[in-house]
């Protein structure tokens with residue numbers, strides 16, 4: 010998406026022009042939608058969850074490894090277009106939520122890792138809430154230990170440097186970041202540098 014178009018879109022939503030700079034975030038390129046792979050359906054609304062090919066393959070390996078440990082990982086949300094992100098924000102604004110509040114958990118259009126098709130929101134059998142409660146599940150504890158070995162990183166840990174809310178459910182396939190961090194099944198969380206949900 011062209012930068013000029015994005016700037017115009019942000020103006021129309023009331024998002025400040027310095028959004029990216031102020032939060033040390035950069036815009037993401039949208040995945041090639043023709044190549045997205047279906048990895049499942051969200052259990053609440055049944056919407057298809059799609060990921061970019063390599064992220065989809067890594068997700069399947071991770072899901073299967075979790076299942077072997079009797080942990081159920083459920084895909085809740087994957088690829089999201091800039092257009093869809095815009096609609097999401099417009100809907101929340103229409104419902105009367107203040108923009109600052111919305112932007113704490115929803116990235117400005119163009120700045121969501123979900124645009125890349127590499128980010129996935131994860132739930133488990135007893136928690137598909139996309140809330141902090143996910144951090145208290147066995148699935149989350151499994152992810153903390155093992156996700157790095159599959160190239161997945163939790164982008165927004167507590168007290169991250171972007172002033173973005175804690176998102177224990179949001180993981181991004183970024184093997185270039187996790188390589189060297191995953192040792193003996195333990196993952197050190199790298200400093201996040203990307204955008205929120």
Ligand SMILES: [Zn+2]
Nearest residue numbers: 129130179206
């Ligand atoms: Zn997310």
